[in-house]
Amino acid sequence: MKKYTGLDDITDLQELIAEARALKANPYAYEHLGKRKRLVMLFFNSSLRTRLSTEKAASNLGMDVTVMNFNSDAWKLEFEDGTVMNADTSEHVKEAAKVISQYGDVIAVRAFPTLTDKAKDESEYVISNFVKYATVPVVNMESATAHPLQALADAITITELSEKKKPKVVLSWAPHPKALPHAVANSFIGMMQKMDVELTVTHPKGYELSDATMKDTPVVYDQDEALKDADFVYVKNWSNYEDYGKVLATVDSHSSWTITDEKLGDAKFMHCLPVRRNVIVADEVLDGEQSVVIEQANNRTFSAQVVLKKILENLN
Amino acid sequence: MKKYTGLDDITDLQELIAEARALKANPYAYEHLGKRKRLVMLFFNSSLRTRLSTEKAASNLGMDVTVMNFNSDAWKLEFEDGTVMNADTSEHVKEAAKVISQYGDVIAVRAFPTLTDKAKDESEYVISNFVKYATVPVVNMESATAHPLQALADAITITELSEKKKPKVVLSWAPHPKALPHAVANSFIGMMQKMDVELTVTHPKGYELSDATMKDTPVVYDQDEALKDADFVYVKNWSNYEDYGKVLATVDSHSSWTITDEKLGDAKFMHCLPVRRNVIVADEVLDGEQSVVIEQANNRTFSAQVVLKKILENLN
Amino acid sequence: MKKYTGLDDITDLQELIAEARALKANPYAYEHLGKRKRLVMLFFNSSLRTRLSTEKAASNLGMDVTVMNFNSDAWKLEFEDGTVMNADTSEHVKEAAKVISQYGDVIAVRAFPTLTDKAKDESEYVISNFVKYATVPVVNMESATAHPLQALADAITITELSEKKKPKVVLSWAPHPKALPHAVANSFIGMMQKMDVELTVTHPKGYELSDATMKDTPVVYDQDEALKDADFVYVKNWSNYEDYGKVLATVDSHSSWTITDEKLGDAKFMHCLPVRRNVIVADEVLDGEQSVVIEQANNRTFSAQVVLKKILENLN
Missing domain, CATH: 3.40.50.1370 (Aspartate/ornithine carbamoyltransferase)
Structure with missing residues (x-):
């Protein structure tokens, strides 16, 4: 698996479910797979289950995890192409995504919709820009139109x-x-x-x-x-x-x-x-x-774990 | 030890102090005890010593640690029974406590009093609800009436x-x-x-x-x-x-x-x-x-470490 | 290296650069050096690269890392000597720095200038007070006048x-x-x-x-x-x-x-x-x-890693 941003990234659902259930029965079977690999989790919105289950899933695979609440910890991101960044955004997603790819082996992103601008939401401007500019796999932790x-x-x-x-x-x-x-x-x-x-x-x-x-x-x-x-x-x-x-x-x-x-x-x-x-x-x-x-909610762990396992197996 | 929410959870104080001092002399003696165990620390209020010392204590025991600032990172919790949740609370502590128990082996909670509603504070509505609904041990990192x-x-x-x-x-x-x-x-x-x-x-x-x-x-x-x-x-x-x-x-x-x-x-x-x-x-x-x-302040580490050790030893 | 708060802490720049490049070629060569050592990262201001690269650097050396956003997570600090703390500051840097030194082996601090009070900024009142009162090495993650x-x-x-x-x-x-x-x-x-x-x-x-x-x-x-x-x-x-x-x-x-x-x-x-x-x-x-x-941005990791390596080697 090269990324997991939507259901189209699943090639064989039955096999994926079976493997998730196998991980649930034996969560530490692959705990060396993620050794020296880091998951960077970027939250543009609140999270309880998604954060804790994904963190546990990565940890079960031996990954290191960094959690960043983007709005409070980092810089306000610009997503538009060609903008003169003379107002409130400090960093373009082009740089942010490429830079974070230097520090993490997988990037997971949560970004809710505006619910005011349908076209913008349907363009999935946050996660699709991370996919476009990141040089590592991206995982969707709930985007404007998909979870x-x-x-x-x-x-x-x-x-x-x-x-x-x-x-x-x-x-x-x-x-x-x-x-x-x-x-x-x-x-x-x-x-x-x-x-x-x-x-x-x-x-x-x-x-x-x-x-x-x-x-x-x-x-x-x-x-x-x-x-x-x-x-x-x-x-x-x-x-x-x-x-x-x-x-x-x-x-x-x-x-x-x-x-x-x-x-x-x-x-x-x-x-x-x-x-x-x-x-x-x-x-x-x-x-x-x-x-x-x-x-x-418990199965959120194994849903994330099987996705991260597939992505790790596909890294070099 | 099944939980540590108040002094009543101590059965033998002298033995507990002696064991804490032994851990202080040899902090890594039990670093395999917490392997593959996760402490989820939930903060409803600010913390410096409590957070850092408890995190170090858990780490000394080989535990993984997740820190969540509940107010900023997660959903506003409802604590009342039978409420029609039609206002500002998004999640009931019943679900939150049960769900977090899926992802952590021990839950630690900090929640200060209102100082305006004595009966509510004395009911220890936050930590007592976590104890009631969590299916894993709960540790008090300062509650309305106890530290x-x-x-x-x-x-x-x-x-x-x-x-x-x-x-x-x-x-x-x-x-x-x-x-x-x-x-x-x-x-x-x-x-x-x-x-x-x-x-x-x-x-x-x-x-x-x-x-x-x-x-x-x-x-x-x-x-x-x-x-x-x-x-x-x-x-x-x-x-x-x-x-x-x-x-x-x-x-x-x-x-x-x-x-x-x-x-x-x-x-x-x-x-x-x-x-x-x-x-x-x-x-x-x-x-x-x-x-x-x-x-x-240094002894906060070993206070937390002996409590976590006792709780880990009691997890089947 | 006893600390890294400014360029004066570098004794041999060419050797430091060479060693950073060697770490870049072989990032895990010293992953046992930081075992059971903890880096506490204190942020008084936003950070993306600094946080993620320093966290990765510490992790490459086997260190544990704690990230604390001081303004939101902890107590408002007092930096003046002799003050009657009767207003909005809750804790003096004297206590904070000494206390954090109980829980971490290295303290890294980011604190931007006021840009309104030149004398105060040039005194580097935040990081210099951490250096003065901490009993462990301090690393500058961007201070009022230096990065x-x-x-x-x-x-x-x-x-x-x-x-x-x-x-x-x-x-x-x-x-x-x-x-x-x-x-x-x-x-x-x-x-x-x-x-x-x-x-x-x-x-x-x-x-x-x-x-x-x-x-x-x-x-x-x-x-x-x-x-x-x-x-x-x-x-x-x-x-x-x-x-x-x-x-x-x-x-x-x-x-x-x-x-x-x-x-x-x-x-x-x-x-x-x-x-x-x-x-x-x-x-x-x-x-x-x-x-x-x-x-x-990628080299930020190895800049931090070589500094942490030098500091760890100097911790008896």
Whole structure:
């Protein structure tokens, strides 16, 4: 693997999942692979799971890790070509990416979308510039439109826990007071499209995701109908895509979308976390036995570890 | 040891101090004990000594360490049960504690009190929720009402430096411009009550600590009388406990409480640091030979190291 | 080497450069030298290259590294002697430096100048107080008036890339919208004065550097004349020294000083980074083959590594 910025970087998903599960069973089997190799993790946004799981994954492989909160620790970056840098940006991503490549063997980047400028977000200007100018492999720790490490952890989780050959997986929108990115939904849908599952998406009218994401995945606007006989219910809020980055109505007006035990039925409950209790999902679900969110979070380690292993194996 | 959140987690203090001193003499004797074990240190507040000493302690034991400044790096946590999380908190401590337990083998937490809500502070809502929901051992790096790693370092220091079988130890309040927590005073008193020392507490009337802390420890309001023939003088400010979190008068009006060479007599001067010079204590004392504050700070490493060693030994 | 706070700490520059180049060829040759030794890096200001390169350098030598952003993570420091600490500073550098010396074997400090108080800046009150009170060696990661790790990396770069016995090196001022320190210019000039190069400095009238820095180095106010037949052109902005910390005119009024391909001629282009594109230097130069800024940044690792090696070898 030369990089991991999106699902297109996966050549054989089943093999990747199998290898991740093997690493989970034996996390230190490759702890010499990363010796004298350094992962530089750059955060333009907050992180809990992504940071801790990726750091642990790298460490399990024997890598050294540097964590840099770019906004507070370093210099404000310029991403535009040809700019006269006479204002508030101090360093161009061209230099930053090349320079960081001198100090790290792999660069991981987290950079959320603006949610105000759709074209800019869809250009993935942060991570795509790091890929363009870095001379070492780049890993996406959630970008403007994708969260492929999360989606791989989700695929591992569903593979581990599924009791059927072809489980029914439902992605349900749920209300949230703030405007949230589409990254998790995009990557989850993309990942499920690669797996042998029956995928349904449900959300209120007006919250349609991009055609590039949806492809031929069916949308069922009636949440109850969508959830019927589900094996896995993945819940996630996203802001409007058409009226880009907007939240169309209050949480209260969408409170019927909150996932409850009754809605969940016999399905397993999934969420990438952090999750707002009693807004996205009722306490009873999160505290119940059908919630697999903690195991999902655990699988973030092995999702990151298998990706880093593949990248390390490909270094010289 | 299953956790170290308060002095109650100590079963045999003398043995713990002896073992800490043995680690001080031979810090790397157990550097394989923590191999492939990770300490996740969560800071909700500033730290210098606690962070550096605990990091060194873990490293001496061969542990990996992750430092996370929770407020700036991660998501704002919710601590209330049953809340509809429709406002500014993004993640519930239930998930956070369980999730972090997937990535770390020991979790250490620093979270200061509000000093405005006594009941909330005394419930120790941050650290007690981490203990409740984490599935790995929790270490207190100073909580709302306790600082047991500091108190253990203090006990080590007094044990090392005492020239008497039963030294006289005085805890003296001193003035400070800001409202400070009771944690250090509480834990120091609790620790001294477990040791074979003659303990006296002195402070201006109105600065009484809680009955739960004081038990039968005598208070002498006349500082000069209290300090007479002291072997160790531990100085610390705390805000009002009765009129919770208040500073009753200006520093100047309490300037007679500042510790000077004359007040100190032949005693050793102790303070947990950071200390405000010429407010808490005169330069002459801190720069003189009777000050043991740097050695106290040094003992923070071995206080943390013995606690982590005991916890690691108890991990199956 | 007992410390590295300025160029005066170098006893044999040629030997130091040779050893840095040997480390570059074989970075792990001394990876047992730093075993069980800890570098504590204290940042009072932002950093990208300095942090990552120094961290990698220490790691190459087998050291453990702690990074602390002092302003956000720790307590506000007092640097004045005899102060009554009754205001916003919580800890005196006397205690901080002594305490950190308990936890680290080497302390590295970055602290920029005020650019408002020349006497204070020239006293190097931050780093000189760390040197005075720390009981372990101190390394300067850029102080008010000096950046000796950068200058050493520059010396390594020029030594590696020079095709002449005595190359012509020109330090050229360039415009910048903000008031910048003199540290890089001071240390670069001081370093070149120690090397067998022909050094010329060029800047607009009024931007004279201190006599202590310049010694007998010639200033040529006409940039074109200064740049003629240069082998290396080092470009850097600095604010006014006489009218201390001021920017005398707009960037536009100095736009003729921006380095272009035409001005550069056949010389190699050097800059310490971060650099403002099309203000300090045109895109064509940075993106061209004569720019060596990325290799300069790479040499920061070996500049730091040779300094840490020398310091570690001197720790009994």
